[in-house]
Amino acid sequence: MGFDPPPDDDQFDDPFGDDPLEDPFAGDPLEDPFADDPFGGGDGNSGDDLEEAFSEGSRSTLLAFIIVAVLVHAGLFSASLGVMLIGFRGQWVVGSALAIGGVLALGLAVVGYRRYKHSQ
Template structure:
């Protein structure tokens, strides 16, 4: 018995996207540029104080948002006021520290 193949492919297990240039993100860039060299050049040109202020602000914002949101959910969904309040206060404090870090760096420049 022969089954009808509407696409006309001979091998049903063959990868239909095998010729896709965007399939492997770690393969060589099909356009010809190298993103790693561009990133390395940008990091070499950036001053250490700028990089430190950026990383500090990013980490503080992430910690602040995580703490404040988890704390609010603990209070709202579980009724855990002690732990939730501590996380919200800690998260807000981390966000305030991120703003202070940003403003201190901005005023120093």
């Protein structure tokens, strides 16, 4: 009754036992998803591209975007919070005021978007 040596395909063998400092995924194409980015994310000049994009855009476009984005976010937040206050807590006065204010903010966002769209 002797001891049999383990087979060559030992399940406890370390597959990365060659060099502990070598990256086993060095040739993996999914390692750097921005390496072939057409927008300049891989070469380190994305800040320059962003600055160039803001300098090329008009100030009225940026202002209209910010105003519409703030109105949409505030409108969705207040309308949904108002409906939840009414539904879950029964606070009709505060909930109704928030819901109506949110719907008005969303309406103002639509008006602002259409006004900017027709002015261009």
